Amino acid sequence: MKRSTTRLGASRGLMNALVETEIGLLPETWPVQRLGDVFETQLGKMLSQKAHGGNAPKPYVRNKNVQWGSIDTSDMLEMDFSEREKVKFQLRRGDLLVCEGGVPGRSAIWNGAIKECYYQKALHRLRPRSGSMINQFMLHWLRFAFDLQNLYGVAGASSTIAHLPEAQLKALRNSLATFLRDILGLESSDKVRLTDVETLEAGVMPFYDRQRAGANAATVVIVDLSLLALEVLENVTALIGRLIHEFLQRLSEHTISGVGRGEFPVVLVLEEAQNYIRENRKSEDDSISKQVFERIAREGRKYGLGLVVASQRPSELSKTVLSQCNSFIVHRLQNPEDLRYFREIVPGIYGQLLDQLPALAPQTALVLGECVQAPALVEMREADPVPRSKNPQFYKSWTCEVAVPNVEAVCAKWEGAGSPEDAEEAEQD
Numbered sequence: 001m002k003r004s005t006t007r008l009g010a011s012r013g014l015m016n017a018l019v020e021t022e023i024g025l026l027p028e029t030w031p032v033q034r035l036g037d038v039f040e041t042q043l044g045k046m047l048s049q050k051a052h053g054g055n056a057p058k059p060y061v062r063n064k065n066v067q068w069g070s071i072d073t074s075d076m077l078e079m080d081f082s083e084r085e086k087v088k089f090q091l092r093r094g095d096l097l098v099c100e101g102g103v104p105g106r107s108a109i110w111n112g113a114i115k116e117c118y119y120q121k122a123l124h125r126l127r128p129r130s131g132s133m134i135n136q137f138m139l140h141w142l143r144f145a146f147d148l149q150n151l152y153g154v155a156g157a158s159s160t161i162a163h164l165p166e167a168q169l170k171a172l173r174n175s176l177a178t179f180l181r182d183i184l185g186l187e188s189s190d191k192v193r194l195t196d197v198e199t200l201e202a203g204v205m206p207f208y209d210r211q212r213a214g215a216n217a218a219t220v221v222i223v224d225l226s227l228l229a230l231e232v233l234e235n236v237t238a239l240i241g242r243l244i245h246e247f248l249q250r251l252s253e254h255t256i257s258g259v260g261r262g263e264f265p266v267v268l269v270l271e272e273a274q275n276y277i278r279e280n281r282k283s284e285d286d287s288i289s290k291q292v293f294e295r296i297a298r299e300g301r302k303y304g305l306g307l308v309v310a311s312q313r314p315s316e317l318s319k320t321v322l323s324q325c326n327s328f329i330v331h332r333l334q335n336p337e338d339l340r341y342f343r344e345i346v347p348g349i350y351g352q353l354l355d356q357l358p359a360l361a362p363q364t365a366l367v368l369g370e371c372v373q374a375p376a377l378v379e380m381r382e383a384d385p386v387p388r389s390k391n392p393q394f395y396k397s398w399t400c401e402v403a404v405p406n407v408e409a410v411c412a413k414w415e416g417a418g419s420p421e422d423a424e425e426a427e428q429d
Contacts (some may be wrong), residue, residue, distance in 0.1 A: 027256050039126040039138070043100070044119035045081065045089050056080060059114055060089075063122040066097050068143055069232075071108045085258065089118045089231055096126040096135040098142065105146030107139050140239050145179070148228070148236065180247050183240065184209050184266065185218030237276045238289040241268065245296050248303040264305035268296070268306040274316040276311070291317055297324040313343035327369030332360040350375060 019028040034040070045060070057078035065072050081089060091097075093112035098105060101122045110117075119125060128135065188211045200327040223240065226234060232315065244266060252261040297307055297320065309325065311317055315337045322345050333339050334357075343354055350368055353375050357366065368375040397403075 007129070009358045025383060028399060029256060035126075038129055039096075040129055042088070042125045042127075044123045045079075045085055046121045047079070051164075059117050060087075061091070061097060061110070061119040061123060062289040063069070063099050063101055063120070066106055066108050066123065067105045068101055068106055068147060069139065071097070071109055071110060071113070073113045076114070076117075086118070091117050091125070092127075094135060096138055098124040098126060100124060103141050105145075109135055109139055122358070134347070140235055143232070143238060144236060148225070152405045165417075171183070178207060180243065180373065182210070183221055183244065184247075185221045187217035188212075188215045226272075234276050234287045234289040237270075238287075241296055243294045244268065246301070247306055248305050251303070262302065265304040265306070265309060269307040269310065271310050273309045273311045273321075274313045277321055278316050279318050294318055294320040297321045314338050314345075317344075325369075327371035328368045330357060330368075333357045334360075336429060 017211075057080050059076040059078050062077060065075065091110045093110060095109060095110040097110060097119060098107045099122065126135065126138065140351055174352060188202070201407075225236060228236060248264065248266060251257040251259050251264055254260050267346060270293065270388060276287065277293045278287070278290065280290070293307070296320075300307060307324075309317065309321060313335075314322065314333075315335070325345075327347065330342070333342060339354070339357065343351070346354070346368065353366060353368065356377075358367070363380045365380060366375065366380050
């Protein structure tokens with residue numbers, strides 16, 4: 001819903017090609033579409049006592065059956081559907097179901113596990129209007145937008161607090177540009193007119209609120225995925241990397257973007273990179289994140305996209321990614337496999353220097369490659385602020401009085417509620 005341009009008015013020729021849209025001035029060649037324009041959306045059947053007492057009940061999907069990326073069919077209820085309702089509410093294989101209540105935005109794709117199945121009103125059913133949009137991409141986007149980044153300000157809301165109405169779902173505009181402007185740390189533009197507070201009240205979309213208030217440019221944007229489940233991490237990081245890479249590729253069209261190829265530099269820093277660009281074992285297929293970041297390592301520099309890979313286990317990283325690295329900052333390595341692997345990927349002339357790696361002192365590193373004229377042993381500055389990474393004192397914890405955690409407060413934050421009182425189960429059938 002935010003602006004799509006990176007530097008409106010960066011070139012005088014571009015200013016003549018701008019047109020007024022509902023979300024402000026945009027280049028006239030940029031299509032702007034609502035979600036409802038690319039998907040057919042349909043709410044399910046309203047629940048009623050009469051329907052539950054019908055003569056020919058059929059199974060239906062409830063809000064609570066829909067989890068992120070999967071649908072639990074082990075606990076299905078049934079109700080009656082008329083012939084007209086069967087045509088309207090029957091699910092097809094591949095339908096995308098999106099929760100309105102419970103956890104707004106939570107989505108999954110129906111896989112046809114039950115031959116004849118329907119769905120209730122608390123769910124939206126999305127079907128692409130054409131082949132230009134696929135449900136799998138929309139599923140990943142909804143997971144990122146609602147569960148991870150709370151782009152639309154409803155994370156943690158229960159069905160008694162907030163809903164995702166059909167009108168609001170259809171009005172999710174320009175979501176891709178919203179994500180890119182935020183993830184790239186771009187400042188608000190005073191040349192773009194935003195929706196006022198009366199039309200879009202504060203708190204509905206925190207990202208939009210920041211832009212409306214005049215967000216400053218950020219040189220560093222941190223996306224914390226440390227608590228994300230491993231089975232989801234690869235898909236999310238792949239989506240982020242691919243979108244940034246393809247966005248920078250499209251900046252090559254100077255008449256549209258206002259900048260030339262490589263003139264908008266971005267660096268991606270992959271912390272704990274072994275979690276999503278791991279070198280596969282012989283029997284494994286390449287993960288989607290490994291494929292994406294290997295492509296960025298090979299092609300990204302042409303478009304101004306750099307890559308910094310940080311890991312304590314270099315032997316587990318993609319060989320393709322590491323082979324494209326031209327500079328290395330190496331702290332102490334003691335694992336024989338890591339040492340052997342590192343010797344294989346750097347020029348042999350550094351052999352004697354690499355012998356020092358097992359004995360390096362803390363906060364000391366060996367720097368070699370194109371970033372320096374000659375290999376150097378350096379001491380890192382003190383971090384400010386200091387990260388919370390010190391090893392816990394286990395002996396002291398075991399021998400002193402046990403500290404009891406506030407389980408309710410931790411779980412309330414985990415579930416996205418503001419307080420333990422807000423964390424009560426509120427999902428409705």
